[in-house]
Amino acid sequence: MANRVTHEYLAYTKNKNMSTVSQWMSWEGGIDLVAVTSPDLQMPNVIVHLGRMVNTPAGNAPSGMIFWHPDPTAMPSVMGFVSTDEAVGKYFGPNIFAGTPFENAPVLNATIDITISSDKAVSRCVVGGHTFEVEMSDFSEPYLIDRKPAAMSPFYQQGVEIHAKRVTLKVNGEIINIIVPPVGITGGPASVVSPNGVYAR
Numbered sequence: 001m002a003n004r005v006t007h008e009y010l011a012y013t014k015n016k017n018m019s020t021v022s023q024w025m026s027w028e029g030g031i032d033l034v035a036v037t038s039p040d041l042q043m044p045n046v047i048v049h050l051g052r053m054v055n056t057p058a059g060n061a062p063s064g065m066i067f068w069h070p071d072p073t074a075m076p077s078v079m080g081f082v083s084t085d086e087a088v089g090k091y092f093g094p095n096i097f098a099g100t101p102f103e104n105a106p107v108l109n110a111t112i113d114i115t116i117s118s119d120k121a122v123s124r125c126v127v128g129g130h131t132f133e134v135e136m137s138d139f140s141e142p143y144l145i146d147r148k149p150a151a152m153s154p155f156y157q158q159g160v161e162i163h164a165k166r167v168t169l170k171v172n173g174e175i176i177n178i179i180v181p182p183v184g185i186t187g188g189p190a191s192v193v194s195p196n197g198v199y200a201r
Contacts, residue, residue, distance in 0.1 A: 021200045023095040023155075027051035029114050030194035031123040033134050033167060034184035037070060037176060045069040046169065046178060047185070048134050050123050051194075052114040054088065056095075061085035062112035065092070065102070066127055068171065078128050082110035096199055099154050121164065121193045131172050136164035136193055145188060149201065153186045159197020163189045 029052025034044045050064035063083035069076040081102075083089035089107035097103050110127035121136045140163035147157040169176045184190035 024198060024200040025054055025056045025092070025096055026196070026198040027054045027194070028196045029053060029116055030192075030197065031114055031116075031121055031134055031136065032184065032186070032190075032192050032194060033136075033169065033180070034190040035167075035169065035178035035180045037178055039179060041072065044181070044185070044190075045072065046176070048123065048125070048132055048169070050082070050112055050114060050125055052112070052116075054083075056088055056091045058091040059085055059088045061088040062114075063088050063092070064112065064125070065105075066108070066110075066125060066132060068130065068132070070171075078108070078130050080106040080108040082108050082112065082125060082127050084110065084112065096155055096201070100152055116193060116195070131170075133170040135168045136166065136191060138166035139164055139193065142195070145197070147187050150187055153199075155199040155201040157186060157197065157199055160195045161188060161197075162193040162195070164191045164193055167191045 031050050033048040035046040036044055047065060047067035052062055054063040061084045066078050066082050068078040081089045081092045086107055093103050093105050108127050110125055113124045115122050123134045125132045142160050142162050145157055145159055145161050149155055167180055169178050181190045
């Protein structure tokens with residue numbers, strides 16, 4: 001009986017069209033901010049998505065994404081995937097963000113420092129002659145996420161998030177007035193601390 005069950009199971013798994021995860025990234029110590037600097041803007045002109053350590057099939061390194069477009073009539077001041085390891089940075093566009101405006105974003109060398117405690121989270125990213133500092137506080141209780149793919153985030157998302165209801169942004173030491181929308185590009189709150197999580201497609 002046992003041999004027949006094993007044989008049937010192996011035949012099932014061989015013949016079934018089973019999906020596989022071929023593109024993925026995971027992280028620990030994430031700080032994510034999406035914002036606008038004017039209520040007239042229809043799209044975010046501030047994105048700071050950083051992980052203290054990001055893991056991919058290409059390697060592991062502090063990494064993320066920076067988008068800073070203070071003047072809508074000019075080119076963005078900074079736009080691209082940031083990492084301390086170029087190979088890791090090059091993985092994100094064609095593998096995780098394929099099919100979005102970020103698919104062909106450049107990879108920028110950066111330094112990334114993140115500290116997270118029970119009442120405050122701070123990130124500092126130096127890239128392209130700019131220094132971005134984000135401080136978050138007034139946290140919600142941690143909650144689990146399980147989001148399906150969407151237009152701007154074409155990947156499955158799972159992990160832990162903490163909504164930060166108080167956020168400050170400094171660029172090159174200057175406090176920037178920002179408006180944080182209720183929903184960010186990944187479908188959840190636009191200002192979160194993410195202790196750990198995964199994107200997969």
